Amino acid sequence: METPLIELEHVDKDYDAGPVVVRALVDVSLRIARGEFVAVVGTSGSGKSTLMNIVGCLDRPTHGHYRLDRVEVGRRSGDARALVRNRMIGFVFQGYNLLARSSALENVELPLVYRAVTRRERKQRAAGALREVGLENRQHHKPNQLSGGQQQRVAIARALVTAPPLLLADEPTGNLDTRTSFEVLSLLQRLNRDNGITIVLVTHEADIAACASRVITMRDGRILSDAESPARDAGQLLRDLVDGATFSDSA
Amino acid sequence: MSAVFVRLWNAVILAFTAIAGAKVRTVLTVLGILIGVAAVVIVTALGTGVQERITAQIKSLGSNVIYIFPQANQSSGARGVRGAGRLTEADGKAILREAISVGSIVPSLQAQAQLVLGDKNVATIVVGTVRGYLEVRGFTIAAGSNFTETDERVKAKVCLLGNTVKQNLFGHEDPVGQIVRIGRYPFRVVGLLAIKGQTPSGDDQDDRVVIPAGTFRSRVLPTAPGRVHLLMASATHARTVSRATAQIEAILRQRHHIGPERESDFGIRTQAEFLRTQEEILSTLRALLVGIALVSLGVGGIGVMNIMLVSVTERTREIGIRMAIGARQGDVRVQFLVEAVTLCFLGGVVGTLLGLGVIYGLSRALGWSMLLSPLALAVALATSFACGIFFGSWPAHRAAQLDPIDALRHE
Numbered sequence: 001m002e003t004p005l006i007e008l009e010h011v012d013k014d015y016d017a018g019p020v021v022v023r024a025l026v027d028v029s030l031r032i033a034r035g036e037f038v039a040v041v042g043t044s045g046s047g048k049s050t051l052m053n054i055v056g057c058l059d060r061p062t063h064g065h066y067r068l069d070r071v072e073v074g075r076r077s078g079d080a081r082a083l084v085r086n087r088m089i090g091f092v093f094q095g096y097n098l099l100a101r102s103s104a105l106e107n108v109e110l111p112l113v114y115r116a117v118t119r120r121e122r123k124q125r126a127a128g129a130l131r132e133v134g135l136e137n138r139q140h141h142k143p144n145q146l147s148g149g150q151q152q153r154v155a156i157a158r159a160l161v162t163a164p165p166l167l168l169a170d171e172p173t174g175n176l177d178t179r180t181s182f183e184v185l186s187l188l189q190r191l192n193r194d195n196g197i198t199i200v201l202v203t204h205e206a207d208i209a210a211c212a213s214r215v216i217t218m219r220d221g222r223i224l225s226d227a228e229s230p231a232r233d234a235g236q237l238l239r240d241l242v243d244g245a246t247f248s249d250s251a
Numbered sequence: 252m253s254a255v256f257v258r259l260w261n262a263v264i265l266a267f268t269a270i271a272g273a274k275v276r277t278v279l280t281v282l283g284i285l286i287g288v289a290a291v292v293i294v295t296a297l298g299t300g301v302q303e304r305i306t307a308q309i310k311s312l313g314s315n316v317i318y319i320f321p322q323a324n325q326s327s328g329a330r331g332v333r334g335a336g337r338l339t340e341a342d343g344k345a346i347l348r349e350a351i352s353v354g355s356i357v358p359s360l361q362a363q364a365q366l367v368l369g370d371k372n373v374a375t376i377v378v379g380t381v382r383g384y385l386e387v388r389g390f391t392i393a394a395g396s397n398f399t400e401t402d403e404r405v406k407a408k409v410c411l412l413g414n415t416v417k418q419n420l421f422g423h424e425d426p427v428g429q430i431v432r433i434g435r436y437p438f439r440v441v442g443l444l445a446i447k448g449q450t451p452s453g454d455d456q457d458d459r460v461v462i463p464a465g466t467f468r469s470r471v472l473p474t475a476p477g478r479v480h481l482l483m484a485s486a487t488h489a490r491t492v493s494r495a496t497a498q499i500e501a502i503l504r505q506r507h508h509i510g511p512e513r514e515s516d517f518g519i520r521t522q523a524e525f526l527r528t529q530e531e532i533l534s535t536l537r538a539l540l541v542g543i544a545l546v547s548l549g550v551g552g553i554g555v556m557n558i559m560l561v562s563v564t565e566r567t568r569e570i571g572i573r574m575a576i577g578a579r580q581g582d583v584r585v586q587f588l589v590e591a592v593t594l595c596f597l598g599g600v601v602g603t604l605l606g607l608g609v610i611y612g613l614s615r616a617l618g619w620s621m622l623l624s625p626l627a628l629a630v631a632l633a634t635s636f637a638c639g640i641f642f643g644s645w646p647a648h649r650a651a652q653l654d655p656i657d658a659l660r661h662e
Binding site for chain 1: 254255257258261268272568569571572573574575576577578579580581582655656659
C-alpha cells in the first residue's frame with residue numbers, strides 16, 4: 001500500500017470538563033489513502049465530530065500522532081495548522097457556513113484571500129469552482145437568495161477553489177431534503193471519481209453513508225468497525241427517487 | 252513584500268465593506284472621535300488666533316520699547332515717586348550716545364488735563380515729548396503733520412490729538428488747524444493720530460494729546476527744565492532688548508553715582524516681560540483646553556473599542572469560518588485592527604473638516620484670523636490613526652485568540 005494521505009496513530013483526545021475528564025477519542029488509529037471516499041458514522045457523542053476536528057487540523061490530539069501527507073501536523077501551532085487547512089483541506093459544513101453579506105463569488109474567493117492571490121486571479125478561480133458545481137449563473141447572489149442545496153454547492157466550490165487533496169464534509173446533507181442530499185452526494189462522488197479528491201464524510205444517516213466506498217463506525221470514542229462497502233451511485237439513487245415520485249404521481 | 256501589501260489591501264477593502272454594511276452604527280461609533288478631533292482642531296486654531304491677536308496688541312505699544320522711570324530709593328529718602336526722580340533729558344541723550352543697542356530714546360511727561368473746545372470739555376492725558384515719540388510708540392499721523400523741531404525749541408502751543416479725544420470734541424469734523432484750550436492756554440491742532448486701539452491691559456491708547464515737552468513744562472505742569480517723568484527707549488531689535496536694558500542700567504547708575512551695593516533710583520520695564528507673562532497665561536489655558544479635547548478623544552476611542560468588542564462577538568461565527576478556511580491569527584487581528592483604524596481615521600477626517608468649518612465661521616464672525624497650521628492638521632489626523640491602533644488592538648487580540656471550533660459552533 002502506498003503512503004496514506006491521512007495517518008492517525010493511537011490518537012487520544014481528552015476534554016477537561018470541570019471535575020471529570022471526557023475522553024472523546026480513545027486510541028484511534030486510522031489510515032486513509034489518496035482517492036478514497038470514506039464515511040464516518042456514529043451516534044452523537046460517538047466522537048466522530050472530534051475525529052473530524054483533528055483530521056481537519058482544527059484541533060490537536062492529546063496523545064498520539066497525526067500525519068497528513070507524511071507530515072506530522074498534530075503538534076503544530078495555530079498558525080501552522082491554519083496554513084495546513086488553507087493548503088491541504090477543504091471544509092463543507094452542515095450549516096453551509098457562508099458569509100451572509102458576501103456574494104457566492106466572494107464566498108468562494110475567501111480561501112484565496114488568505115493566500116495573497118491577486119484579485120483578478122481570485123475571481124477567475126472562484127468563477128471556475130462555481131462552474132464546476134453548476135452555479136456559474138449564481139455568482140452574484142447572496143446566500144439568502146439561494147436554496148439550501150445551492151448554498152451547499154457554493155460551500156463545496158469554496159472548499160474546492162484551492163484544489164486541496166482532502167475534502168472534509170461534516171453532515172453536509174443534514175439540512176437538506178432527500179432529493180437535494182442525493183444531488184450534493186452525486187456532486188461529491190463525481191469530484192472523488194474525476195478529480196481524485198479524497199473525501200471524508202461524517203453522517204448519521206445510513207443511506208448517505210452507503211454512497212461511500214468505505215464506512216467507519218464510531219462508538220464511545222473508539223472505532224467500532226471499518227469496512228469496505230460497495231458504493232451506491234447517488235446519481236442513480238436520485239433518478240430512482242425521481243422515477244418513484246413520477247410513478248407515484250401518475251398512480 | 253507584495254504579499255504583505257495584498258493582504259493589507261484586502262483587509263482595508265474588508266473593513267470598508269463591514270463599515271458600509273452598518274452605516275448607523277458607524278456614524279454613532281465615529282461620533283466620539285469626530286467630536287474629539289474637531290475639538291482639538293478648533294482649540295489649536297483658536298489658541299493660535301488669540302496669540303496672534305495678543306502679539307499684535309503688544310506690538311501696538313511700540314516695537315521693543317523699554318520704559319525707564321524714576322523710583323524712590325533709600326538714599327533719596329521717602330519722597331513721592333515722581334519727586335524721587337532725577338531722570339532728565341540729558342540722561343536720555345547719554346543713553347542714546349553710549350548704549351549701542353538702543354536705537355532711539357524719547358522723554359515723556361504726563362499729566363491729566365482738561366481740553367476745552369467751545370462748550371465741550373473733556374479730561375484726557377497730556378503727553379509732553381519730542382517728535383520721535385510717535386516712532387518709538389508706534390503711532391502714525393492720520394491727518395495733518397507732526398510738530399517740528401522749531402515747535403519744540405520755541406515751546407509752541409501746538410498739539411496732536413488722539414482719535415478718542417478728537418471724537419469727543421470734534422465728532423466727524425476735521426480738527427487740523429482748529430484751536431483747543433488745554434488748561435488756560437489755546438493750542439493749535441497740527442495733526443491727528445491714527446487709531447491704535449487698546450493695550451492688552453485695556454487702556455485706550457487713543458485717549459491722549461501729544462505736545463512738545465518744553466511747552467508741557469511751561470504751560471501744563473510746571474516742571475524743572477530737562478526733568479522728565481519717563482524715558483522711552485527702543486532697542487535696535489527684539490533680540491537686543493535685554494542687552495539694551497543692561498546697558499541703560501549701567502549708564503544710568505554711573506551717571507547717578509550709585510555704588511555697586513546700592514539700589515538704583517530708577518526702574519526699567521520692557522515689553523518683553525509683558526509679552527512673556529501673556530504667553531505664560533495663554534499657554535496654560537491652551538494646555539488645559541487641549542487636555543479637555545484629548546479627554547474627549549479618549550472617550551471617543553473607548554466608544555470605538557466597545558463597538559469593536561461587540562462586533563467581534565457578533566461576528567464570532569464569521570471569524571470561525573475564516574479560521575477554518577485558513578486565516579491565521581495575524582490575518583484576523585489585522586482585519587479587526589484595520590477596521591478600527593479605518594473607523595477612527597474616518598472620524599478624524601470628518602472631525603477635521605467639521606473643525607475647519609467651525610474655525611471658518613468663527614473667524615468670519617469675530618473678525619479674527621485663525622490659522623490651522625499644516626502641522627496641527629497632520630497631528631490631528633495622526634492622533635485619530637493612533638487612536639484606532641490603540642483602541643482597536645484589544646478587540647483585535649480577542650478576535651485572534653478565538654478557538655476556531657468554538658467560534659464555528661457559536662450561534
